[in-house]
Amino acid sequence: MRLIMLDTETTGLSPLNGDRMVEIGAIEVLNRKVLSGDRHVFHHYINPERDIPAEVVRIHGIDNAKVKDAPKFRDIAQQFLDFIDGATLVIHNASFDLGFIMNELHLGGFADIRHMPVIDTLAFARKKHPHQKNNLDALCDRYNIERGHRELHGALLDSELLAEVYLAMTGGRQFSLGMDIPSLPASSFAQMPEQSRGRVEKAETATLMRRKSLSIPHEDAAAHQSMLDRIHKESGGQCIWKHAEAGASATCN
Known part of the structure; x- marks a missing residue:
């Protein structure tokens, strides 16, 4: 089974609010073996075409200067699609990263990935370890995965850690049939931008409609x-x- 461990860093929390990606990292895992070498790794810093807020820079360390000369996502989008073609994406908190990726593909006029199989390790960890912290740091500690070199968030580093966490949660590196987590289509985690906007607008309208009429003395x-x-x-x-x-x-x- 060919898996792509994937992570992104962004300018904020929501593409619907104009936030964009500033880094994307992905690593190939084949038959439970983490592959090395350039052709098995996809990593780029990305010019988001907007300012990166200082509070976000403190999280991942990527500032405006670092991505000023980086490619825009549309410049690398086809390379990305070619890299993930035929694989299953493995993402920790899939709805977040997929929301940004699907938005970027939409903005650039590229094919969408709504039917691509995706495994959300956060959802799986919450079932496996209920009522516990299940962020990447907590899972690394739980499975004795070294993370001392992780001072800041980084898409490529987090993809590497995610590979180790995924293998540990599903039985280790030894290949075994039926050991992998079932996947769902990408559309189960994130909607296309125009669909998401419609749902947000309906939710806002519904909230307004439910408000009681004001009574003025x-x-x-x-x-x-x-x-x-x-x-x-x-x-x-x-x-x-x-x-x-x-x-x-x-x-x-």
Whole structure:
């Protein structure tokens, strides 16, 4: 079984808010063996075409200067698609990384990967180790995987650690049939950008529609009307709120 361990670093938490990728790292695992060499590794820093917030730089150490001359994702997208072709993606918290990758592919006009098989190791870890911390650091500690060299988040380093964590959670490096975690299509974890926006907008609208109508005390309404009358008088009849009220009244009539 050919697996691609994958991780990304980004400018923030949501592509729907304009956040972009700044690094992508992926490593090939074949028949439970982590492969080495350039053709088995995909790694690029990426120019996100926007500023990287200081609070995010503190997490992964990638600032504007570091990616100023890096390729844009559309420049490497086809290489990425060729690298993952025919494999199963293994991602820790798949919905996060896939959301960014699918957004970038959409922006560049490339083929989507909604049908690609994906394994989410975070979901699996939560089932295997309920009520415990299951981030990558915690899993490395639980399975005695060395991570002392991980001072900051990094897509390639985290992909390497993820490979070790995945193998440890599924029985080690010894090949065994039926040992791997079942996969789901990428669309199970992340929607295409236009679908995601629609769901977010519907959720926001639904929240507004569920709000109870405001009830304004009579004395507050009277004080408000008195203030409008005063503004209207002192402005020589230029109070726009009074004009709005008159227009609304005429429409109702």
